[in-house]
Amino acid sequence: MNEAKNLIYDGSFNGFLTAVFVAFEEKIEVSNIQNESIAQQGLFSDSEKIYTDDDKAKRVWNGIQKKSKQASSSLYFAFLSETDGIELLAYYYIQKLFSYKQKVHLNYADDIVLKINQIAKSVGREKHRMEAFVRFQLTKDSIYFANIEPDFNVLPLISKHFKDRYADQQWIIYDLKRKYGLFYNLESVEIIALDLDIAHTNSIYKSSAFTTEEHDFQQLWNDYFKSTNIKSRINLKLHTQHVPKRYWKYLSEKKAM
Amino acid sequence: MSFERIREKLNILADAAKYDVSCSSSGSTRTNKNKGLGDTGTGICHTYTEDGRCVSLLKILMTNYCIFDCAYCVTRKSNDIKRAAFKIQEVVDLTINFYRRNYIEGLFLSSGIFKSADYTMERLIAVAKKLRLEENFNGYIHLKSIPGASDELMREAGLYADRLSVNIEIPTISGLKLLAPDKKHEDFVKPMLKVKNEIIQYKAEKKIIKSTPIYAPAGQSTQMIVGATGESDKDIMYTANHFYKNYNMKRVYYSGYVPVIEDSRLPALGSQVPMLRENRLYQTDWLLRFYGFSVNEILNDVNPNLDIDVDPKLGWALRNMNEFPIDVNTASPKMLARIPGLGMYSVSKIVKARKFRRLNWYHLKKIGVALNRAQYFMICDANEWHHKDLQPAQIKGLILQNSKGKFRSSYSAQLSLFN
Numbered sequence: 001m002n003e004a005k006n007l008i009y010d011g012s013f014n015g016f017l018t019a020v021f022v023a024f025e026e027k028i029e030v031s032n033i034q035n036e037s038i039a040q041q042g043l044f045s046d047s048e049k050i051y052t053d054d055d056k057a058k059r060v061w062n063g064i065q066k067k068s069k070q071a072s073s074s075l076y077f078a079f080l081s082e083t084d085g086i087e088l089l090a091y092y093y094i095q096k097l098f099s100y101k102q103k104v105h106l107n108y109a110d111d112i113v114l115k116i117n118q119i120a121k122s123v124g125r126e127k128h129r130m131e132a133f134v135r136f137q138l139t140k141d142s143i144y145f146a147n148i149e150p151d152f153n154v155l156p157l158i159s160k161h162f163k164d165r166y167a168d169q170q171w172i173i174y175d176l177k178r179k180y181g182l183f184y185n186l187e188s189v190e191i192i193a194l195d196l197d198i199a200h201t202n203s204i205y206k207s208s209a210f211t212t213e214e215h216d217f218q219q220l221w222n223d224y225f226k227s228t229n230i231k232s233r234i235n236l237k238l239h240t241q242h243v244p245k246r247y248w249k250y251l252s253e254k255k256a257m
Numbered sequence: 258m259s260f261e262r263i264r265e266k267l268n269i270l271a272d273a274a275k276y277d278v279s280c281s282s283s284g285s286t287r288t289n290k291n292k293g294l295g296d297t298g299t300g301i302c303h304t305y306t307e308d309g310r311c312v313s314l315l316k317i318l319m320t321n322y323c324i325f326d327c328a329y330c331v332t333r334k335s336n337d338i339k340r341a342a343f344k345i346q347e348v349v350d351l352t353i354n355f356y357r358r359n360y361i362e363g364l365f366l367s368s369g370i371f372k373s374a375d376y377t378m379e380r381l382i383a384v385a386k387k388l389r390l391e392e393n394f395n396g397y398i399h400l401k402s403i404p405g406a407s408d409e410l411m412r413e414a415g416l417y418a419d420r421l422s423v424n425i426e427i428p429t430i431s432g433l434k435l436l437a438p439d440k441k442h443e444d445f446v447k448p449m450l451k452v453k454n455e456i457i458q459y460k461a462e463k464k465i466i467k468s469t470p471i472y473a474p475a476g477q478s479t480q481m482i483v484g485a486t487g488e489s490d491k492d493i494m495y496t497a498n499h500f501y502k503n504y505n506m507k508r509v510y511y512s513g514y515v516p517v518i519e520d521s522r523l524p525a526l527g528s529q530v531p532m533l534r535e536n537r538l539y540q541t542d543w544l545l546r547f548y549g550f551s552v553n554e555i556l557n558d559v560n561p562n563l564d565i566d567v568d569p570k571l572g573w574a575l576r577n578m579n580e581f582p583i584d585v586n587t588a589s590p591k592m593l594a595r596i597p598g599l600g601m602y603s604v605s606k607i608v609k610a611r612k613f614r615r616l617n618w619y620h621l622k623k624i625g626v627a628l629n630r631a632q633y634f635m636i637c638d639a640n641e642w643h644h645k646d647l648q649p650a651q652i653k654g655l656i657l658q659n660s661k662g663k664f665r666s667s668y669s670a671q672l673s674l675f676n
């Protein structure tokens with residue numbers, strides 16, 4: 001009999017799928033699947049290092065997609081949540097998908113299915129919020145720049161939206177928490193890492209990295225936001241429900257100017 | 258452009274535009290062409306005003322100079338306020354620069370009537386045309402159709418705009434005479450009719466010739482002010498119904514009158530904005546558009562106004578107890594939708610679930626149907642109608658007693674549902 005094993009992967013989605021592939025192929029009893037950056041040497045279980053293999057990952061991914069497109073997207077969204085233990089949960093989910101003929105991903109009475117869907121939903125919500133709340137600032141080298149610090153790793157999910165929309169301007173969306181960003185160079189989107197000495201979210205401080213015109217437009221937007229209010233209808237509770245306070249730091253209209 | 262000058266104009270011309278409640282940026286499917294700027298989709302709210310309304314468009318007036326004197330409007334000629342006018346290029350620059358920073362989905366451009374209807378309409382069109390042709394801008398554009406504008410201009414407007422709207426503002430012709438003596442009812446209707454016909458024609462042509470340009474893909478909308486002229490809810494909803502039916506309106510908006518000026522013909526300054534009434538009208542609008550009700554079932558000469566304490570569907574049910582109970586296991590979806598407390602989502606869940614088994618109270622709860630209101634109006638498997646001895650007034654009492662919190666929260670006017 002196989003000992004339960006702890007699979008250590010490189011943190012990428014393909015890495016995770018490779019781990020799933022290996023587990024299935026070698027019929028490993030999986031005790032955990034862990035990102036190498038946070039993996040703890042298990043005291044009681046064997047660890048195995050997984051080397052990401054895009055072909056193996058692809059085979060698992062195709063299998064999942066063949067089962068259901070909806071299930072595959074829930075799975076990907078949930079994976080990007082990076083919540084503690086998500087890999088094992090995702091692994092069980094995939095096991096379930098493959099072991100039933102029925103549309104098991106629709107069985108919301110199943111705890112694993114329910115959990116994956118709930119997490120995927122939160123990630124989806126944050127994706128939409130980022131599409132709404134990203135605020136670009138124009139740098140002196142003509143790049144529209146934005147910082148974000150999302151709870152979940154949503155950059156891969158918002159890339160297409162911004163690429164389709166802002167096809168004629170260079171832009172960067174940089175995740176301060178995860179220390180990587182997307183750079184659209186007028187042709188394609190690249191993944192970049194930057195050395196940022198300060199966060200360029202919503203500060204009153206006028207960074208010299210940006211054009212003067214940039215500060216003017218922020219002022220105009222800030223003014224505009226104020227003048228859209230109808231005082232006799234004010235409802236701050238509803239307001240913060242729509243724009244939770246933790247997002248205010250992005251929003252130049254929320255800056256006291 | 259001179260920043261301080263623009264800033265002043267923007268403050269004046271955004272402030273004057275905010276009473277138009279429409280902020281929809283959905284319903285169009287413009288894609289990014291030739292690596293240009295922008296696209297449209299399901300509509301994103303980029304922020305929310307402090308009164309909780311979605312901000313998705315840069316909503317401004319071209320100018321707040323106006324030759325007319327409509328009593329309910331801040332921009333009226335006789336009002337002593339600062340006036341300003343944007344240049345065409347200034348609006349283009351603001352739109353593009355806000356859009357590039359991901360502040361907005363597009364532009365909503367309206368205007369006071371300067372010189373003449375056509376002169377004003379021409380300037381609105383000039384902005385949209387410049388955005389589309391010179392800036393290759395594919396974001397959302399909503400233009401106001403200026404009452405009285407010529408057919409030719411309206412035809413052109415739809416080639417660049419996603420949505421066109423004429424606000425009729427006052428639901429009755431007598432009210433219009435009283436409050437907007439310079440405006441004629443026909444002036445509102447004419448551009449609406451033109452746009453409606455163009456939409457039909459362009460759609461038909463597009464079926465045959467694929468390269469036919471799109472014309473106002475997000476359709477037309479209009480707005481009525483509520484509570485300015487003593488009109489009844491029946492007046493408002495019959496008018497709304499007329500516009501939905503005869504002008505293919507996508508949306509009718511209802512805007513609780515915000516007193517902006519002292520005028521003996523209008524509610525005094527400081528009067529409360531009728532937000533709950535506004536909310537009831539939106540609920541009624543919803544029943545007409547999605548729940549298969551016809552307007553005279555809800556409002557008629559016997560009941561010319563909506564109940565304030567209960568929503569219009571419950572109000573209708575309490576007046577028509579002879580239609581109940583409805584059997585959830587056999588009734589048509591159309592009838593299920595008439596049960597108070599059941600939304601279309603619950604209706605579809607019931608219809609799916611009852612294919613597998615006859616449903617009882619327990620099943621309904623399990624699939625997530627809210628029963629606190631519905632229970633008084635329905636029966637299900639092996640169940641008698643629990644409540645057959647209750648009088649409508651008692652049912653109303655019980656429901657109100659059990660859902661106080663909910664009703665209070667509905668005071669927050671624009672339900673998220675309607676955005």
Ligand code: SF4
Pocket residue numbers: 323324325326327330331332333334368369370437
């Ligand atoms: S024509 Fe329009 S802008 Fe002018 S006063 Fe009347 S409602 Fe206001």
